[in-house]
Structures are given as structure tokens and as C-alpha cells.
Amino acid sequence: MTQRKRRLPTTEELRIWRDFIETAEALRSELSSRLQSESSLSPGDYAVMLALSEADGHRLRPSELAATIGWERSRLSHHLGRMEQRGLVRREECATDSRGAEIVLTAGGAEAFRGASIPHLRAVRELFVDALSPGQLTAAGELAAALRGRLAELRAR
Amino acid sequence: MTQRKRRLPTTEELRIWRDFIETAEALRSELSSRLQSESSLSPGDYAVMLALSEADGHRLRPSELAATIGWERSRLSHHLGRMEQRGLVRREECATDSRGAEIVLTAGGAEAFRGASIPHLRAVRELFVDALSPGQLTAAGELAAALRGRLAELRAR
DNA sequence: GGAACATGATTGACGTGTCAATCATTTTCT
DNA sequence: AGAAAATGATTGACACGTCAATCATGTTCC
Numbered sequence: 001m002t003q004r005k006r007r008l009p010t011t012e013e014l015r016i017w018r019d020f021i022e023t024a025e026a027l028r029s030e031l032s033s034r035l036q037s038e039s040s041l042s043p044g045d046y047a048v049m050l051a052l053s054e055a056d057g058h059r060l061r062p063s064e065l066a067a068t069i070g071w072e073r074s075r076l077s078h079h080l081g082r083m084e085q086r087g088l089v090r091r092e093e094c095a096t097d098s099r100g101a102e103i104v105l106t107a108g109g110a111e112a113f114r115g116a117s118i119p120h121l122r123a124v125r126e127l128f129v130d131a132l133s134p135g136q137l138t139a140a141g142e143l144a145a146a147l148r149g150r151l152a153e154l155r156a157r
Numbered sequence: 158m159t160q161r162k163r164r165l166p167t168t169e170e171l172r173i174w175r176d177f178i179e180t181a182e183a184l185r186s187e188l189s190s191r192l193q194s195e196s197s198l199s200p201g202d203y204a205v206m207l208a209l210s211e212a213d214g215h216r217l218r219p220s221e222l223a224a225t226i227g228w229e230r231s232r233l234s235h236h237l238g239r240m241e242q243r244g245l246v247r248r249e250e251c252a253t254d255s256r257g258a259e260i261v262l263t264a265g266g267a268e269a270f271r272g273a274s275i276p277h278l279r280a281v282r283e284l285f286v287d288a289l290s291p292g293q294l295t296a297a298g299e300l301a302a303a304l305r306g307r308l309a310e311l312r313a314r
Numbered sequence: 315g316g317a318a319c320a321t322g323a324t325t326g327a328c329g330t331g332t333c334a335a336t337c338a339t340t341t342t343c344t
Numbered sequence: 345a346g347a348a349a350a351t352g353a354t355t356g357a358c359a360c361g362t363c364a365a366t367c368a369t370g371t372t373c374c
Binding site: 190218230231233257 | 352361
């Protein structure tokens with residue numbers, strides 16, 4: 001086996017790669033645009049509000065929130081600023097650590113989230129789940145696991 | 158069969174969906190950051206330059222270019238502005254249609270693209286192709302086709 | 315106690331993506 | 345020819361994401 005890791009992808013492998021990544025992107029974009037037009041929320045808003053709505057008292061520290069949804073803190077901070085402007089969340093001071101803040105889902109935010117949720121889940125079913133056979137769905141999960149595993153391996157080094 | 162299309166995804170289906178879309182996103186992000194650090198090019202730059210480098214005379218009309226890489230014209234126009242600033246491409250007037258322009262890959266652009274290409278392809282192999290079994294690779298292609306087909310169906314309506 | 319360091323979070327700068335509006339040049343149609 | 349519509353492309357405004365820098369508060373350790 002000569003330098004397995006140094007070979008370049010074949011034309012066919014490259015085609016699959018491009019199909020895969022472009023399709024994922026198209027899917028993300030379609031979901032995003034539906035969410036936007038149906039509820040004026042972005043996928044980012046949705047992720048933040050999902051985490052908050054599942055949290056105790058509809059509130060979380062920014063760091064916990066960032067960890068939950070897998071975002072960098074900086075990204076979250078910018079996003080929260082925009083969401084706060086729109087009245088979806090509120091920043092409050094943290095009682096136990098005065099460096100920190102607490103992010104609270106407002107009543108309006110909770111309502112917006114409730115309104116967005118069902119249509120969004122329906123869209124996921126329509127565009128993803130129902131587009132695949134049961135076997136393909138399983139395969140999708142395994143694919144994600146394999147790719148994720150690979151990424152984790154490399155980061156570990 | 159009662160209202161098949163109106164049911165919401167199950168917890169398991171939702172988990173797969175999230176794994177899938179988040180993994181694709183993580184992959185995109187990792188590839189992007191490697192490309193950036195190795196060659197100071199973004200995936201967008203790369204897509205544009207790949208199309209140009211395969212075109213006759215290393216030049217294309219913006220609309221053709223946009224169609225080739227599947228971008229909206231507005232997005233392309235903004236991106237070309239930034240690339241032009243960096244000397245990667247040049248805008249020239251079009252001989253046959255004075256509304257139009259022609260985008261030309263500069264010598265510097267071509268060189269940057271050549272330098273980025275091999276490492277990028279290696280990264281695709283390492284992070285995608287080599288992470289999957291041959292069967293999974295095939296499955297990835299079929300998955301993409303199924304999802305793409307679904308998107309096309311819906312747009313056609 | 316107080317210097318050094320760690321942690322929680324925000325900020326600014328800048329590249330990127332979308333949408334709607336705009337502008338100039340064809341093309342079409344009568 | 346000339347008004348109307350189509351086409352090629354750009355622009356401005358604004359949301360989003362990343363990176364490096366910053367700031368304030370906590371923690372550690374002598």
C-alpha cells in the first residue's frame with residue numbers, strides 16, 4: 001500500500017463530495033428560507049430559542065448556551081445582541097457571578113418559537129425524512145457518525 | 158395511512174437530521190479553515206477560480222460563471238468585487254454586449270489556485286473520502302441524489 | 315494582600331450571503 | 345422608429361460568522 005493518504009480523490013469521489021456538500025447546503029438554505037418566511041426567525045434564532053425553551057426557567061448562562069448549541073461564544077454574543085434588539089431574549093445580570101450574564105427567553109420570544117416550531121419540524125420531515133427510504137435514513141445517521149468521528153480524530157492529534 | 162405528510166419527525170428522525178446537517182456544516186467549516194490557512198483562499202474563491210481555470214481563456218461572463226457554480230448573480234458580483242481587490246480576477250468589458258462584463262483569472266489568481274488545489278483535494282480525501290467505507294461513499298451519493306430530487310420536485314410545483 | 319493567571323463575556327473589523335432596488339443596454343413588438 | 349419588456353450586472357442595507365483584542369471579575373498561590 002503506497003502512500004494511501006496522499007492520493008488525491010478520483011473524479012467520481014470528487015463528484016460525490018460535491019454532490020454531498022452542495023446538497024447539504026441547498027437543504028440548509030431551503031429550510032432557512034422557509035423558517036424566515038413563516039416565522040421571521042433564522043435557524044440561529046431557532047437553535048438559541050430551542051435551547052432556552054428546554055432550560056430551567058427559560059434561562060441559561062451564555063457559556064452553557066453556547067456549549068449546548070455548539071457555537072463559539074463570540075458568535076453567540078453577536079447573535080444575542082441582534083435577538084435582544086428584536087425583543088426575543090433579554091440579558092440579565094447573574095446573581096452568583098457578576099462577570100456573567102443570564103439569557104432569558106422573553107414571552108414574545110417563547111411565542112415566536114412556539115409558532116415556528118411545528119412548521120419547521122414539518123419542513124424537516126418533508127425535505128429530509130420523507131425524501132429518504134428507511135435504509136437511507138439509517139445510512140445518513142451512519143454517515144454523519146463516520147464523518148464526525150473522523151473530524152474528532154484529527155482534532156485529537 | 159392517515160395524513161402521512163403532516164406527521165412530525167420522531168425523536169430519532171430528528172436526531173439523525175441534526176447529526177446530518179451539523180456534520181455537514183462542521184465539515185464545510187473545517188475544509189474552509191484549512192483552505193484559508195494554507196492558501197488564503199475561501200471556498201468561494203476556490204469555486205470561482207476552479208470555474209475560471211477550466212474556462213476557455215480563463216475567462217467567463219458573470220452569468221455563465223454564476224450558473225456554473227450555482228450562485229445568485231448578486232452574490233457573485235459582491236464576491237468578485239472582493240476578489241478583484243485582491244488581484245485574483247479582473248473585470249473586463251465584453252466585446253459583444255456592452256451591458257456585460259467578462260471575468261478574467263489573473264496570473265496571480267491562477268498561481269494562487271494552483272497552490273491551493275492539491276492541498277484542498279488532499280483535505281477532501283482525508284476528511285471525507287477516507288472517512289467512509291466504499292459502501293458509505295456510494296450511499297452518500299445516493300443520499301445527495303434523493304435529497305436533491307426532493308428539492309427539485311418541490312421547486313417544480 | 316497582591317501579582318499573575320484564568321474565566322465569562324463583549325467588541326470591532328472584516329468577509330460572506332440575501333433581498334430588493336437600480337441602472338444600462340439589448341430585444342421585442344407594433 | 346419608439347415605447348415596453350427583458351437581460352446583464354451592480355449596489356445598498358442588513359443579517360451572519362470568525363478572528364483577534366479587550367475588559368471586568370474570579371481564582372491561585374507566594
